[in-house]
Amino acid sequence: MKKLIELKKIKRSFFISEDVETKAIKEISLTINKGEFVAIMGPSGSGKSTLLHILGFLDTQSDGDYVFNGQSNTKYSEEQLAHLRNSEVGFVFQAFNLLAKDNVYDNVKLPLIYSKTDPASWHDKILKAIESVGLSHRIDYPITRLSGGEKQRVAIARALVNNPKILFADEPTGNLDSASGAKVMQILDKLNRELGHTVILITHETETAKHAQRIISLKDGIIVSDQENTDRNQASNFSK
Amino acid sequence: MNFGILVKSAKQALISHKSRSLLTILGIVIGIASIIVIMATTTSATELILGEVQGMGSKTFELIPGKKPKGPSDFAQLFTESIKQRELDAILNKRNVPYINKVSPNILVTGNLNYNGEVSSPSVFGSSTFMAEILDIAPVVGRMFDDNDIKNRSKVIVIGKEVVDDLFNKENPIGKKIRIKGVNFRVIGVFPEKGRVAFANIDKLAMMPYTTARDYVQKQSHYNSILGEVTSEEFLERTVEDIKMTMREIYEITDPKDDNFHIQTQQDLVERVSTITGILSSLLIAVAAISLIVGGIGIMNVMLVSVTERTKEIGIRKSVGATNKDIRNQFLVEAVILTFSGGFLGVMLGAFISKIVSIVLSKSLEVNWLYVVPLNAIVIAVSASTIVGVIFGLYPAISASRKNPINTLRYE
Numbered sequence: 001m002k003k004l005i006e007l008k009k010i011k012r013s014f015f016i017s018e019d020v021e022t023k024a025i026k027e028i029s030l031t032i033n034k035g036e037f038v039a040i041m042g043p044s045g046s047g048k049s050t051l052l053h054i055l056g057f058l059d060t061q062s063d064g065d066y067v068f069n070g071q072s073n074t075k076y077s078e079e080q081l082a083h084l085r086n087s088e089v090g091f092v093f094q095a096f097n098l099l100a101k102d103n104v105y106d107n108v109k110l111p112l113i114y115s116k117t118d119p120a121s122w123h124d125k126i127l128k129a130i131e132s133v134g135l136s137h138r139i140d141y142p143i144t145r146l147s148g149g150e151k152q153r154v155a156i157a158r159a160l161v162n163n164p165k166i167l168f169a170d171e172p173t174g175n176l177d178s179a180s181g182a183k184v185m186q187i188l189d190k191l192n193r194e195l196g197h198t199v200i201l202i203t204h205e206t207e208t209a210k211h212a213q214r215i216i217s218l219k220d221g222i223i224v225s226d227q228e229n230t231d232r233n234q235a236s237n238f239s240k
Numbered sequence: 241m242n243f244g245i246l247v248k249s250a251k252q253a254l255i256s257h258k259s260r261s262l263l264t265i266l267g268i269v270i271g272i273a274s275i276i277v278i279m280a281t282t283t284s285a286t287e288l289i290l291g292e293v294q295g296m297g298s299k300t301f302e303l304i305p306g307k308k309p310k311g312p313s314d315f316a317q318l319f320t321e322s323i324k325q326r327e328l329d330a331i332l333n334k335r336n337v338p339y340i341n342k343v344s345p346n347i348l349v350t351g352n353l354n355y356n357g358e359v360s361s362p363s364v365f366g367s368s369t370f371m372a373e374i375l376d377i378a379p380v381v382g383r384m385f386d387d388n389d390i391k392n393r394s395k396v397i398v399i400g401k402e403v404v405d406d407l408f409n410k411e412n413p414i415g416k417k418i419r420i421k422g423v424n425f426r427v428i429g430v431f432p433e434k435g436r437v438a439f440a441n442i443d444k445l446a447m448m449p450y451t452t453a454r455d456y457v458q459k460q461s462h463y464n465s466i467l468g469e470v471t472s473e474e475f476l477e478r479t480v481e482d483i484k485m486t487m488r489e490i491y492e493i494t495d496p497k498d499d500n501f502h503i504q505t506q507q508d509l510v511e512r513v514s515t516i517t518g519i520l521s522s523l524l525i526a527v528a529a530i531s532l533i534v535g536g537i538g539i540m541n542v543m544l545v546s547v548t549e550r551t552k553e554i555g556i557r558k559s560v561g562a563t564n565k566d567i568r569n570q571f572l573v574e575a576v577i578l579t580f581s582g583g584f585l586g587v588m589l590g591a592f593i594s595k596i597v598s599i600v601l602s603k604s605l606e607v608n609w610l611y612v613v614p615l616n617a618i619v620i621a622v623s624a625s626t627i628v629g630v631i632f633g634l635y636p637a638i639s640a641s642r643k644n645p646i647n648t649l650r651y652e
Contacts, residue, residue, distance in 0.1 A: 058559060058645045079563045086561020097556045097649060101256055111560040113245050158560065 005032040010064030024050040026221035037192040039201045039212035046218040090159025094171035096151045111162045129157040149180025166198040250574040264542045267535025268582030272621045274528040276590025279617035282521040293509040303466040308502035321462035322500040337482040339475035343468040344368040347453040351421040360406035362444040366453020379429030382414045390449040398429040402443040536632035543636035555648030568641035575633020583625025
């Protein structure tokens, strides 16, 4: 299998004040292959969000090396990192992070306007992404009129629209009731199994983590366990 | 990021805060409107004054006693009596000044016109026929006095329409005798109704042969001015120099500072009028520019608030791939659209106010006040407003673009 992500002894610390240092990540080494579905678990303060930010090019490590697709992230300029966020990764956040004033279509379009793709191809890509999360009937709805589950599906469509190599989901079901949460997980499952997307899921819910092939547990900024999920949740086929 | 999308999303953002956007640009609207009004009215005023000046004709000059007034104390100089028949003869001598075509020695007559107990007080001049030619006011009723009248010092007078109304109650004025300073004059003509021409109200004018005015009415030996015309425009400058030389020779003046006369041409007047209105409008525009700066600070303030308010949006955009430059441009375009629309509304408002000003001034001053909004005013206004947007939008836009994506995503 092709190596997509390789972390070599990365560290990340923050300075709360001049001399008070917090080590969010003490030292993590990790390899993730193309097509994997990985869940990262851990209590709050374990460093899982910081890890996701580094993996998603929103942040850079203080020390160590992060090799993505064969190249170290420290070699990129700010502009190139923005381009990687645009074309290589897609984010799904717990708080949805949609533009509340825009409708479904415009939210899904957002990554495309910052991409170098041909505007003539945008419409088809947007429709396809919205269809893949089963929201074709909500295409011109304003975000404010959607339910939580629908909002998260819009966020997934937005993450997918630019056909990224990897999908990051940071507690995607955290703000949802169990039925909506289940639907969101079905979609992520389907994207991984049927369409071959690499998915990295951050969660503190064991049930949610069971959708992954591999579960990594963090505590206090280090990996405490990293194992295959033998008990993978067989999601039923997704329907609207 | 594509410019069209940038403009579209900026417009959306501004429309979603309609009343705030409108209030924000009010300063710019007022600033730009004042610039337009100032430029429009000073242009019209200049046109109006120049129109009068140009009524004099481009081949004419006026020789005036006393040196050119440069300050209030110099005006006493105008009452010197340096131009008499001797000077006039010297100037008319072709060996001294070869290119003079015609002249009109002018005498200011002080005194009212009386007829049968009615009184009129127009401007009364003693002049030659050339004066009426220049002003293009050949009488419509009766005739102008001629060279014979001048030679014979005839006691004849030509009067304007208002003078006729003052003195003659529907009577035919031709042939009637009127009195000025105890001297009887026969009315021989009436000027056409023309209003103002070259600073003079033709309707309130009376003209008699300068010889008559000089010897019988004012009883003075000097002339108040000599109006002249050169044979061709190209000789005007040379003629002015020739007259200066002649005058200096007569009075043995070696230093031009000691001149006891000065010569005015249309060009001089045009330059003077343009200088004065130019200074005036620059001063006023400087004041208007201050309001633009104040407006710009208002824009900056609102943009900073907007950046803080939209911290989360900045984070979302960055997380899906917006570069710092994209974010900066987004806020900069919003600021520029704000100020540009302010400029546009300001031009409209300014044009509207200028129109009202032109109507009011035309009515109240009884002048033909032109309504013009000069193109350069519009160009200046629109570019000034755009520049204000760039200058005052840049700081908020840069501070937006530098926000850290993680912190902005966490912002609630």
